[in-house]
Amino acid sequence: MPQSARVPTKISDKLHLDRFVPYRLSVLSNIVSMSIAHTYEREFGLTIPEWRVIAVLARYPNLSAIEVAERTAMDKVAVSRAVQSLIGARRLLRTYDKGDRRRSMLRLSSSGHAVYTRIAPLALGYERKLLNALSASDRRALDRLIGRLMERARLLDHLDGNGS
């Protein structure tokens, strides 16, 4: 049978990459992440994982590595590497829990804290400039939509056996 006798494709089967929400999200997120990353890479030699570790420890000192992983959506290997490099750069201090010596307790050194207080405004400034594209009500909508999608995405992930 010749190829030309083809069943017409249903509209719902057509995938137009640039209207496909997962793809659009991915592109948007990449541009945004790289823009910000570029800023603190350039000025402080920090990678994204390192910056995330700093940001979360600024807010919650004395977390263990695993707790950092949970709060940053990084895996523990990534945290371990970021922590090592930050300790090497004297931006982080590590002590060990008295009662459970497996458990590390991480906090910023004063130099680490200084980095944080200089980067945080830059990051927030970028966010502000980005969100300036939106009205106040659109900003609230965005926040709500991201939250809903996140929740749903996690649900689907677990249902389909991808998750933990």
Place this chain on the structure above:
Amino acid sequence: MPQSARVPTKISDKLHLDRFVPYRLSVLSNIVSMSIAHTYEREFGLTIPEWRVIAVLARYPNLSAIEVAERTAMDKVAVSRAVQSLIGARRLLRTYDKGDRRRSMLRLSSSGHAVYTRIAPLALGYERKLLNALSASDRRALDRLIGRLMERARLLDHLDGNGS
């Protein structure tokens, strides 16, 4: 002067990672991308770049590698690698432009097309399930917001010397 004499931090300087839009976007996008990627990795052994190349060629046959790169937001090295592997798996055919022999012309083989017609519904099905978390008007809003943010993110990127 002792450290304890510290200027109180302004509210606007505080960065709470899980309320920071770029971070939330990144986490959301990762979960979504990995969920979908898992599907077609499992069933067809395709990577994300490979799948993107297939998707765009299904829609626009006979693009060159560079045109594929433009339409998929991938760089040309990534395209080159995905194309090589797809040709190796006989899912893509490459010919060269008669008038300009640098230029390749890529299109799906019938096997490549078969893969597309089987994956596209899965991808769209995932998208539909994801967007089921939203009302119809929220879906429209999402689309609009992503578009606005993308435009703005590109603008900021270029202004700040990150872009091309």
Place this chain on the structure above:
DNA sequence: CGTCAATGGTTACAATTGAAACTATCGTAC
């Protein structure tokens, strides 16, 4: 025509990342 910059694409090598195995400590059960 011959040089030279630009374009399309690939290759090579280093840096990043991910998965699995590993060490060390702890808690529990015997």
Place this chain on the structure above:
DNA sequence: GTACGATAGTTTCAATTGTAACCATTGACG
């Protein structure tokens, strides 16, 4: 106490990716 599984974290090795250098072809210019 000691054996066992679980938890915290690290190391190792392979796969992925990113950057820069590299061909080949083309187009423009003298």
